[in-house]
Amino acid sequence: MAIFRKPGRPAQPEPTPDRVADELAGLVEELERPAPGEPAEGGPGGLAEYRAVVERGRRRGARLVSAIARRLGTGSRAAAKGAAYGGRALTEQLLQTAPRIPVRTLATLRAQHPGATDPEKLADLLITGASRASSALGAGVGAAAMLPVPPAMPVEIAAETIAVAAVEIKLIAELHEVYGSPVQGTATQRAGAYVGAWANRRGIDSTLLAKPAGLTAMALGSEVRQQVRRRLTRSSLRRLPSLTPLLVGAGIGATVNLRDTRKVAREVRKDLRGRPPADPGYWVAAAPAPKPQRGD
Numbered sequence: 001m002a003i004f005r006k007p008g009r010p011a012q013p014e015p016t017p018d019r020v021a022d023e024l025a026g027l028v029e030e031l032e033r034p035a036p037g038e039p040a041e042g043g044p045g046g047l048a049e050y051r052a053v054v055e056r057g058r059r060r061g062a063r064l065v066s067a068i069a070r071r072l073g074t075g076s077r078a079a080a081k082g083a084a085y086g087g088r089a090l091t092e093q094l095l096q097t098a099p100r101i102p103v104r105t106l107a108t109l110r111a112q113h114p115g116a117t118d119p120e121k122l123a124d125l126l127i128t129g130a131s132r133a134s135s136a137l138g139a140g141v142g143a144a145a146m147l148p149v150p151p152a153m154p155v156e157i158a159a160e161t162i163a164v165a166a167v168e169i170k171l172i173a174e175l176h177e178v179y180g181s182p183v184q185g186t187a188t189q190r191a192g193a194y195v196g197a198w199a200n201r202r203g204i205d206s207t208l209l210a211k212p213a214g215l216t217a218m219a220l221g222s223e224v225r226q227q228v229r230r231r232l233t234r235s236s237l238r239r240l241p242s243l244t245p246l247l248v249g250a251g252i253g254a255t256v257n258l259r260d261t262r263k264v265a266r267e268v269r270k271d272l273r274g275r276p277p278a279d280p281g282y283w284v285a286a287a288p289a290p291k292p293q294r295g296d
Helices: 017-030 047-072 075-080 082-086 088-100 106-112 119-144 153-178 187-200 222-243 247-273
Strands: none
Touching: 017 047, 017 088, 017 119, 017 153, 047 119, 047 153, 088 153, 088 187, 088 222, 106 119, 106 153, 119 153, 119 247, 153 187, 153 222, 153 247, 187 222
């Protein structure tokens, strides 16, 4: 059940950063299911069931964008401040969200996807889920643009930009798990490292992580913050065509996000593939425990 309800209802939960991060993670994981014709790990799924999952994802993405927009502010005050969300304010919002993004360990990922028997198959599933989630978020903003008077669209675009960045950061973090280069340290330290990797479109060097000063070297200093700000600003500008009226807006938003998330994944994945894992036996060590046989 979604945690966000229609505005104005007394029981509507506050869209806190933790709730938003959990919903983003849920959206990604729901959409990791293979489409009909793709290799399935839990048995064949019908086309109707798959379409229902995608439609639920689209609605969930629209609710998420609305929830994040409520946090940024709504109405005339938000519209007046809309331009500010193209730079420093967007960066600060993302940095507040990043440490709260639930990142699954390799053991959890392998348990959830027992059919993924090697890192490449597991990475494919994660990229599929993240790309579909980004697409769902873009479709939600495009649908909002269909309204006669779009509600504070600069803030809607800012909300979508933050949400998609969070989805991509989660993907990057979990790809590091898949390829044996997870970041250690506190949630803030790990998030800072993955945000930097997102801004640079590169994997994190495992040899740097092995050094005591490694996390300090990856801290979000002024240079990295500038890279994040430039990346977010460019992402916002690419989403402006999703304000196109009618159904074209939803299609553009979904397509732009799908393409961009796949590109990020392709660049980071290529980088991680060329680096040795921190522990050569990491994949076997994270294998799910065998299921007990009947009669044991």
